[in-house]
Amino acid sequence: MSWLFGLNKGQASPPPDLPLPPPPVGGEGGEGGDKPKDKWSNFDPTGLERAAKAARDLDQSRHAKEALDLARMHEQTLQIEQQGKMKEYEAALEQLKGEQIRIQGEERRKTLGEETKQHQARAQYQDKLARQRYEDQLRQQQLLNDENLRKQEESVQKQEAMRKATIQHEMELRHKNEMLRIEAESKAKAKVERENADIIREQIRLKAAEHRQTVLESIRTAGTVFGEGFRAFVSDWDKVTATVAGLTLLAVGVYSARNATAVAGRYIEARLGKPSLVRETSRITVGEAIKHPIKMGRRLASKPQDALEGVVLNPMLEERVRDIAIATRNTQLNRGLYRNILMYGPPGTGKTLFAKKLAMHSGMDYAIMTGGDVAPMGRDGVTAMHKVFDWASSSRRGLLLFVDEADAFLRKRATEKISEDLRATLNAFLYRTGEQSNKFMLVLASNQPEQFDWAINDRVDEIVNFALPGLEERERLVRLYFDKYVLKPASEGKQRLKVAQFDYGLKCSQIAELTEGMSGREISKLGVAWQAAAYASEEGVLTEEMIDARVSDSIRQHQQKMQWLKNEKPEGGMKGLNPRQ
Incomplete structure (x- = not known):
């Protein structure tokens, strides 16, 4: 609507009903450009004329009112927009x-921070100065103390020197007086001896004559007695014969007794004494019978036990070892030839325990030796090995000889670098086990059976793999040791042990699932740890949280051990240690 008032900001073309203004006369500047230019010289009144004409037309038009309202509304819109811009401007302000x-606050905070830093730096500097002053005071005090100490030491040294000088002077005076006294006594004694010299010489001469006479009389008397006795002995031939016979019999008796004692000792050692290589045995020895007579009596009165009592194995392995136990018992009853067994697998899977139970079930004695004890014996290893087998062969009930860690000395002779003494001991072992025996049964246990010499493998009749327990076996083990180390002590009431209320069966099942890969020995140690935790508590109560804490600790330790084993394990691994083989 701006064209209504002659305001055309964009210089748009006029409406079509208005006439075009006439062109200006003359050139730029009016008439010929001779008159001077003023501010109205370029004014064009045609626009005002057109606006006036448009206003007259608009007044005469029927839309005049609507146009004015529209213009008013447009003006109001412009005012509103202007007010909005003013508000936006105020908001921006x-x-x-x-x-x-905010900037002033930031600046103030920075200023406060800088002031704080300055205060801290000033405080640190003042503290540093105070410490330096204190150190200087301490240093001065130390110097003063050192000076006083030095003066005291000098004073003490002077006093000590004066005391030593006094003592030395006194000693010199005493020595001088002593020398004067000794000189006086010597002169007096010499004077007395000079005056009594004749008397003293006479006394010495009399004493010597008396002593000489006494000695001669003694020699004469002894010779007379000995000569008469010897003449009487020589003249009596019966006495001479009896004396010679007695001395001969005495020499023969001493010699015979010494040899007989040595033979008897070797026999007792071979038959009844325990060899040095045997660490543990159920066979009754003289020393054990003397030390523990009640224990020996109970052992003799004991009855055969089940071979798998307290031993938890998987069903297939349990069936196999039960067959071995039955066959061994029947062999012992019928005095047949025993079969040699090799048991291999990870540590703590029950090899030693089953060997003991097998001997007790079969009515045999057992003896346990370790392969690591053979190598340190050196040259004595051959003799010790023969003593072990001689002692084993003398058993009337039959002996189960269990060799733990057998791979320590039964290694391959061709590839392994073993000493000559160990090689000789191995040959002695092979010689004594070359044939089946009805006196002893050989049971070898190893974690690395692949290191055995081939001749050892040839002497093994049956190989049994003791693998790590599965889920069911672990649950049986957990329940067994929980009952042994926790429930029984708590129910018997002999020890200070109590158990909190929780589901024992569910807890044992959960622990069995968590202890995957752990051996029976590790689970048994877990039971001992529960008991120790209860004893260590103030009230002596074993709670579920304490059990979980010990289980977590054991699992962490087991994982650390497995990591160590993995780092030390050579490429290709060891088949004997594979828990799932």
Whole structure:
């Protein structure tokens, strides 16, 4: 609507019903450009004319009112927009003020921070100065103390020197007086001896004559007695014969007794004494019978036990070892030839325990030796090995000889670098086990059976793999040791042990699932740890949290051990240690 008032901002073309203005006369500047230019010289009144004409037309038009309303509304819209812009400007001003306040706050905080740093630096500097002053005071005090100490030491040294000088002077005076006294006594004694010299010489002469006479009389008397006795002995031939016979019999008796004692000792040692290589045995020895007579009596009165009592194995392995136990018992009853067994697998899977139970079930004695004890014996290893087998062969009930860690000395002779003494001991072992025996049964246990010499493998009749327990076996083991180390002590009431209320069966099942890969020995140690935890508590009560803590600790330790084993394990692994083989 701006064209109504002759205001055309964009210089748009006029409406079509208005006539075009006539062109200006003359050139730029009016008439010929001779008159001077003023501010109205370029004014064009045609626009005002057109606006006036448009206003007259608009007044005469029927849309005049609507046009005025539209113009008014447009003006109001412009005012509203202007007010909006003013509010936006005021908001921007307020935001700018807030930003200035924030910036001023930041500057103030920075200023406060810098002032704080300055105060801290000033305080640190003052503290440093105070410490330096204190150290200087201490240093001065130390120097003063050192000076006083030095003066005291000098004073003490002077006093000590004066005391030593006094003592030395006194000693010199005493020595001088002593020398004067000794000289006086010597002169007096010499004077007395000079005066009594004749008397003293006479006394010495009399004493010597008396002593000489006494000695001669003694020699004469002894010779007379000995000569008469010897003449009487020589003249009596019966006495001479009896004396010679007695001395001969005495010499023969001493010699015979000494040899007989040595033979008897070797026999007792071979038959009844325990060899040095045997660490543990159920066979009754003289020393054990003397030390523990009640224990020996109970052992003799004991009855055969089940071979798998207290031994938890998987069903297939349990069936196999039960067959071995039955066959061994029947062999012992019928005095047949025993079969040699090799048991291999990870540590703590029950090899030693089953060997003991097998001997007790079969009515045999057992003896346990370790392969690591053979190598340190050196040259004595051959003799010790023969003593072991001689002692084993003398058993009337039959002996189960269990060799733990057998791979320590039964290694391959061709590839392994073993000493000559160990090689000789191995040959002695092979010689004594070359044939089946009805006196002893050989049971070898090893974690690395692949290191055995081939001749050892040839002497083994049956190989049994003791693998790590599975889930069911672990649950049986957990329940067994929980009952042994926790429930029984708590129910018997002999020890200070109590158990909190929780589901024992569910807890044992959960522990069995968590202890995957652990051996029976590790699970038994877990039971001992529970008991120790209860004893260590103030009230002596074993709670579920304490059990979980010990289980977590054992699992962490087991994982650490497995990591160590993995780092030390050579490429290709060891088949004997594979828990799932």
